[in-house]
Amino acid sequence: MSVPLYQAKAEFFRTLGHPARIRILELLAERDHAVHELLEQISIEPSNLSQQLSVLRRTSMVVSQRRGGEVVYSISVPEVRDLLLSARKILVARAEAQSEFEDELVNASE
Amino acid sequence: MSVPLYQAKAEFFRTLGHPARIRILELLAERDHAVHELLEQISIEPSNLSQQLSVLRRTSMVVSQRRGGEVVYSISVPEVRDLLLSARKILVARAEAQSEFEDELVNASE
DNA sequence: CGATGACATGAAGATATCTTCAAGTCGTGT
């Protein structure tokens, strides 16, 4: 392997590390979207969206195809869906742990 | 929720977006480690390791406890293990898809 | 053909993240 696995993993996670890109992937996880459809859902400048799509393309997370006047994007790696779900679970678990801790502070009885 | 979920997710993935932090989490996924033990496995300056540990602490991915002369770190959210596994699977799938594509180019018969 | 809508690209300033260095804290053994 040319690039160590842990470095590839880091790069992979880094491409997920942007709110717009997360939203894009979540929308594409539901169904394919044309760029102008994404634009309706995500409040971001068109050229910025294009940039974000280009980093997702570069890292092979999505693929695009021209369909008449529009360009349609789809998720290339369906497993990304599971990953987003895992992340959600962890965030929820972490949030709960956090609020338990706050509860302990409030009921300073334990 | 104060911060939209997709933004929290992005932050979460961003903290995974660094080779050293991935290595730390992988080591901690096996078992707890003292800082000097991590230092043996990861080629990085002590102060840099400390910085990376501090971002993992800040985002509640790990917790630390002093034990005598040393500081022992552990994973706070066990589900991180699954996440790293998912990531590995995706990377492998993506790598395979990539090499299939290269094969098609070579055997330009299809 | 010319105009228009839908996207992509390049460049540049603003912002965030990395890495390293110097200094500081906290226990332990002497």
Add this chain to the structure above:
DNA sequence: ACACGACTTGAAGATATCTTCATGTCATCG
């Protein structure tokens, strides 16, 4: 009390990432 090992912290320069603006491409429609 002192020195030393194990870590942490703050600051600063180097590097990477974001956002925006100006411009360019491509297909369709009149």
